[in-house]
Amino acid sequence: MLASFDGTWVRLENEGRSLYDQSGYGRPENDGLRLAPEEAAYLVHRGRLEVRGYDFDRLLTVFASQPNFLRSFLVYRDIRERGYVVQTGPHDFRVFRRGQRPGSGQSQYMVRVVSERDPIDFSVLIGEAEASSSLRKQHVLAVVDDENELTYYEIKVQPLPPQDQVEPTAPISCQQVGKYAVAPTSPEEGDLPGSYGMRLDPARIVLSPLEILALMRIGRLTLHRDGQPVGAAEYFAMIAGTDRELPEKLRVYEDLRGRGYIPRTGYKFGHHFRVYTGKKTHSEMLVQALAPGASLPMSAISRSVRLAHSVKKKMLFGCEHKQGIHYVEFARIKL
Numbered sequence: 011m012l013a014s015f016d017g018t019w020v021r022l023e024n025e026g027r028s029l030y031d032q033s034g035y036g037r038p039e040n041d042g043l044r045l046a047p048e049e050a051a052y053l054v055h056r057g058r059l060e061v062r063g064y065d066f067d068r069l070l071t072v073f074a075s076q077p078n079f080l081r082s083f084l085v086y087r088d089i090r091e092r093g094y095v096v097q098t099g100p101h102d103f104r105v106f107r108r109g110q111r112p113g114s115g116q117s118q119y120m121v122r123v124v125s126e127r128d129p130i131d132f133s134v135l136i137g138e139a140e141a142s143s144s145l146r147k148q149h150v151l152a153v154v155d156d157e158n159e160l161t162y163y164e165i166k167v168q169p170l171p172p173q174d175q176v177e178p179t180a181p182i183s184c185q186q187v188g189k190y191a192v193a194p195t196s197p198e199e200g201d202l203p204g205s206y207g208m209r210l211d212p213a214r215i216v217l218s219p220l221e222i223l224a225l226m227r228i229g230r231l232t233l234h235r236d237g238q239p240v241g242a243a244e245y246f247a248m249i250a251g252t253d254r255e256l257p258e259k260l261r262v263y264e265d266l267r268g269r270g271y272i273p274r275t276g277y278k279f280g281h282h283f284r285v286y287t288g289k290k291t292h293s294e295m296l297v298q299a300l301a302p303g304a305s306l307p308m309s310a311i312s313r314s315v316r317l318a319h320s321v322k323k324k325m326l327f328g329c330e331h332k333q334g335i336h337y338v339e340f341a342r343i344k345l
Contacts, residue, residue: 013050013061015069020050020061029053034095034111046098047073048086055087078123081154085123088160089152092345101138102152105345119345120147126155126312129305132329136336139167150343153308163315166339173270173287176203178230184217186235189249191217205272205286218275219249219256220263227264255282255299262299262328265335273297279317293323297337300329315340 013022026043029035035053036043051073053059054066061069073079082102089096095106105119120142124130142149149165182202184191193207193215206225207215225231226242233240250256259282266273272286276296284293296318318325319342327338
């Protein structure tokens with residue numbers, strides 16, 4: 011087929027309509043067909059299309075003046091050669107279910123193309139993932155690395171289902187010891203409800219700063235230092251001086267506790283929390299708390315996902331968005 015190029019779009023006349031009807035290429039326009047740059051380059055590369063005055067190399071050079079064209083083309087080509095029909099938009103690409111095409115089928119994936127070097131703005135990511143979910147589509151990040159290899163991640167943003175956990179009902183009186191607190195207990199009383207703290211010996215349980223703050227803020231713990239009461243605001247100010255991430259960690263910690271989960275330090279896994287549902291011996295999730303408006307390089311996210319997968323846990327990022335904590339899960343997939 012022979013097409014023309016006007017500097018932006020590649021257009022075919024009547025005979026090009028069969029490309030849309032049979033394989034879902036392009037968008038019908040009057041009596042012809044308009045092809046996006048990725049579609050035109052792919053068809054020329056496969057020898058299914060000729061463009062007046064342009065071979066593949068020249069066409070690629072012209073299209074490369076558009077930001078990030080090459081990586082978008084690589085993703086388009088990869089998805090097409092996996093047997094899917096692909097159209098541009100509403101993010102970068104809309105991918106139809108295998109064997110289906112526009113007009114007679116439904117799309118399955120909404121794909122955003124990024125580089126391994128790109129910062130991922132979690133507010134934007136959450137908005138796009140929720141938009142995909144509202145259309146009942148899977149939201150996918152197609153990541154192009156520095157050697158132009160592709161990795162696909164499915165992005166899920168959904169509330170964590172509540173768990174049945176028993177929280178302390180009576181206030182716990184503690185003595186502050188440095189940043190920590192020691193709660194007296196007896197062997198008969200056992201551990202604190204909700205699996206708070208670490209048992210120091212049969213008569214004492216040591217509570218961490220996040221546990222102390224969370225229990226103080228719900229009225230379940232009173233703290234004393236040198237015989238004087240210590241308020242939650244005073245204790246928070248003291249801890250915040252040694253932990254710059256305390257505000258976001260506390261918000262996510264309290265949210266997880268409020269949903270019935272048991273968050274413990276995830277230091278050994280390089281993240282803020284390892285999280286238990288109480289149904290299994292081992293933790294089931296790793297959670298990294300993020301400040302509102304936070305961005306992370308895609309390369310750092312990839313390392314986190316791979317580590318979580320290697321220890322058979324889900325990787326979640328807890329981020330405050332629209333006055334609530336949203337949990338963003340990254341999971342590698344094969345299309």
